[in-house]
Amino acid sequence: MKMETRLMKGNEAMAEAAIQAGCDAYFGYPITPQSEVLEYLAKEMPKHGRVVLQAESEVASINMIYGAAGAGFRSMTSSSSPGISLMQEGISYIAGAELPCLIANVNRAGPGLGTIQPGQGDYFQSTKGGGHGDYRLIVLAPSSVQEMADFVFLGFDLADKYRNPVLILSDGAIGQMMEKVTFGKFKPNKVDKPWATVGKPASRQRNYITSLHIKPEMLEKHNEKLIAKYEEVKKHEVRYEEIDTSDAEYLMVAYGLSARICHKAVNMAREKGIKVGLLRPITLFPFPTEILNKLADKMKLMLTVELNAGQMVEDVRLSVNGKVPVEFYGRLGGMLPSPDEIVNKLENLINKNHAL
């Protein structure tokens, strides 16, 4: 495939990547700050003979995905926080029925209508289930426009590999910002889906898609199968980025937009002589527990930075299991911390820690 570099919004890059990754169908509903995905695909998908449909609600769009994914087609939807909340029932059914699909949440600040500015308040919803019942999504957290595109390819592949919904957890800033993005690195990688509901030929038993297992002993077996799958995902699919950790005494932990700001803060702190590094989880589920636990051995302190009231910090604390203090700094309501603010916070914590 020919390499091509374009200047695009994160949302547009994600939409273009969907086409290039062989997405057969997109069903969506307008909501700020992600409407560009639907707009871009409404224009481009028909040129490729693909299906694009503006649904009457997010409830409908996720159930259209359920139908299309159940029929074995690469299917995608996207929304922003309130719309993703509406989809939770459908996502639970999709996870229960083990259907591969891609969902993108361009996270805005909440709760409720909140605001259209970026936030990371949907971390719990994304990584701990979100809807009813025991299930997990594979959650990818892009921190650049390039990753908005790349994770579409990765997301579809992981969804097919594990027959599990994959969530791209982005935010209003990465969705809206324009950056260089290079296409042509990945190819669509489609797999056979013999379980799909495409019409029953005489040569096989009927296929049906369901999350219903009315007998408790059967449902427990199904639950155990799902858990075993999630364990496989944890074993093979953890992804993260380490920045300046080799000599670090302090570690920042941040994902997505926060990680971009923290990267700048790390550079500024290093100029002041503070040996600080950054760990950026790329998969939020599976969470990079092992590397955090390992890094904890040589750190004096960790600082988790998020655009929420402190959500991922709980997973960081569980990962280091008390080996090292894990502090938190967050901004809320769509407000962003400046790199200075984060360096100040780190300096204060270091001083406080030394005083102890």
Add this chain to the structure above:
Amino acid sequence: MRSEEHLLVEEQQITVKEDIAENTTAEKEITETVIPDKPRCLDEEYEMVYHRPKTMVDVSMHYCPGCAHSLVHKLVMEVVDELGIQEQTIGVAPVGCAVFAYDYMDIDMSEAAHGRACATATGIKRLMPDKYVFTYQGDGDLAAIGIAETLHTINRGENITIVFMNNAVYGMTSGQMAPTSLVGMKTTTSPYGRDVAEYGEPIRVSELISHLPGAFYVTRQAVNSATAVRKAKKALMNAFRYQKLKKGTSFVEIIGNCPSNWKMTPIEASKFIDDEMIKTFPLGDIKLPKGEDLKLLEEVK
């Protein structure tokens, strides 16, 4: 007074239990002797005059005795058989009494979330426009929680068949008031009867959706008599055939019964349909293909 009634009920239950206990062996023998390994018609002395549709799975159904669901399942499968479209048909089951429909229909099927069958069917049909896609939904599923999906799917004119079973009650959850419950009808959640001041009139879905340009064929049928069954089958046959035309949604409402939750015998329930249900839900075609479309119909006959 109350306690006396209670005792009476207990006594009756005991009698029934004893009856069952006494008859267990006899019943077992009957089961073993009456059901042959092969259909009887295979003996040369018999002629095959009726058989289970090929696409009907040979298992016991969970439906209550006298319930219309099993009959309508059979009609849908007869249509699939007669059109020879098993390989091209995908069904969508609802949440409600027909939640296990895929256990009985030997075709590829998808279970849908409560009320979302039309959205799920849209997803399937849009990707495979040449396949036959149908939903099978009850009144709570289609007309209450799923009314938005129903209206928009039909308004888009999705080329699917919607089989709408209207028995005026939530069957699976044991008899709560439905959006189609009759005025004054007593249910577990309208113990004093459906009050129009509180809940409005029952929704006449077929009339409502017939105003949408996307609705190609709308009809209301019943299955409480041999004649009604024949008419319902013909309506279902048309509704499946019309998918080939790609002219819009075919909608077949079937006035079903619910002897268990209506607290009637199956015969009483059948009579209730004739005496009461059709006053609110008159039977017959509500929207038929017209003009140029009539010529098209010949092509799919």
